[in-house]
Amino acid sequence: MTKWRVRDFHTTDLDGILHLWESAKAASAESVYALSEVLASCEKDYAVVAVEGDQVIGAAVGRAAHDQGWIVFLAVLPEYRSSGIGTALLAGVETRMAPHGLNKLSALMPEAETRVGAFLARGFSLKQNLRYLERKIPVQRQELEPLSSLGGRVLARGLWENVSGMRKEKELLERRLVLPLAKADLADEFGVVPPRAVVLFGPPGTGKTTFAKAISSRLEWPFVEIFPSRLASDSKGLAGALRETFLEVAELEHAVVFIDEVEEIASHRSGEPPSPLQGVTNELLKIIPAFREQPGRLLICATNFIRTLDSAFLRHGRFDYVIPIGLPDQQAREAMWQRFIPTSVVNDVDVPLLVRRTDGFTPADIEYAARSASQRALEKAVYGNGGGGATEGATKGPATQDYLDAIEDTRTTVSEEVHRQFLEDIDVLGRV
Missing domain, CATH: 3.40.50.300 (P-loop containing nucleotide triphosphate hydrolases)
Structure with a gap:
């Protein structure tokens, strides 16, 4: 006759859960769920423990999500494994989750997990060719x-x-x-x-x-x-x-x-x-x-x-x-123009020329000139050069000259004097 039994989790069992967690961690058994999630589910969801006398020797914790249940924690002390405790714990937590009306009970575990046998004995099937993916949500x-x-x-x-x-x-x-x-x-x-x-x-x-x-x-x-x-x-x-x-x-x-x-x-x-x-x-x-x-x-x-x-x-x-x-230096200006020029016409625009003509421009200046050129090209396509109808076969997008005209009309944000002072500030105040 076994000396252990499975019962509902009590709040006084928390120390036992922590001991099981540390035991599993020491055995290099990575857990999909964090300890905080396991402890929260012990209190709010479904949990059973295996005890021998007053000692917690195993635990299973489950969580229900719509019509699917998940086993978030299953652990047995090393000296009590291979005695059917894991299977009994799974049966116990499943019984307590049954009133929820679940259609499926699932579990996720690392490839090196050693307790697969307990799941198989309880009727779980091992799904092949599956990958577990997760992403941390940055704001709680x-x-x-x-x-x-x-x-x-x-x-x-x-x-x-x-x-x-x-x-x-x-x-x-x-x-x-x-x-x-x-x-x-x-x-x-x-x-x-x-x-x-x-x-x-x-x-x-x-x-x-x-x-x-x-x-x-x-x-x-x-x-x-x-x-x-x-x-x-x-x-x-x-x-x-x-x-x-x-x-x-x-x-x-x-x-x-x-x-x-x-x-x-x-x-x-x-x-x-x-x-x-x-x-x-x-x-x-x-x-x-x-x-x-x-x-x-x-x-x-x-x-x-x-x-x-x-x-x-x-x-x-x-x-x-x-x-x-x-x-921005020459390489940066080229990257900006490549980004702002529509892909449909970028191969027809003399980008190197635009890069040379915008030496001394800020990123904001370049973006303004690019948008201005697009607006000018749109107006020409709709109204034509002389205010009449659109030109037959007109380019579907801005051309090099549209960009050059926009560059010519753009007042740069940074004067030569301001840029000279900035270079001085780098030497005197910069710290990288």
Whole structure:
């Protein structure tokens, strides 16, 4: 007569479940479900345990989803295996799930799993040529409310790949920021401390905001943009609202926090009496060190005028990197034109000529010129060159001359003087 028996799970059995989990883990039996999921199902779904005296020697946990049930955990202590306990546990949990009206009971397990025999003995069939796929959802349900209150959002995947050209900047950001944050455990092995705060600086329109969003998308972390102009109307005042916002960010597991045009609240402190914004600058200087102590977060500040930032703001210990984002080089401009020109006509357009003519253009300038050329070509196709009907056999899309005309009419964002100052700032203030 067996000395063990199968009964319903009790809350006092949690220590036994943990012991079973550790035993299975020690035997290198990878689990499809996380321990937190198993424990939650023990309390809320269906669970049975095998006991000998007061000791929990095995457990089976099930979960129902519509008309299908899933075995999320099955474990027996090593010294009790091959005694039919696993099959008995499966029978017990199936009996308790029966009132749910299930049509199918399923289980997922690693290829090296040793408890297949218990399933086969209970009437399960082993399905061949199946692959288990999973994807982690980046934002948990409990985070949605605080994220919404912050005006944050989870950005679409693929923004990183959509950043045309800018290869040098992308490679630098990938290595310095994304790599140590996305592979934190590996970084720790090498003694690398993941970055917590960075400054992106460069002329207007060079893509600093685009890069911040792309980094958020690449990491699959929520993106929270802070607008000082909006916080200024808060009853707590700008400094108080800023402090409150960062306290709310602390409730998120991960976040990329972005402040654009940070010079508005972190400019040089001077003057008598002090400017009202000096209190805001002081508050921000206090916030950053506290923010840096929280893992899973990255603060990105962007500025067009890095020279105006307070010297204490940029010092080591607050920002890990001060990274320049400049005008696109020839390779980057070519990638941008290839992206913006319709595929139906790109082979007929002199792209190298457009690349040469847009030296000194920002990404925003190039996008504007491309859209302007498309609009001009559309109008010519519909109304004709002289305002009459469309020309017979007209090109179905913009031609090289349309782009050249649009380039000629585009006022560049960055003057030669601004670009010269930017190059000086790289030498004096850049930190990569």
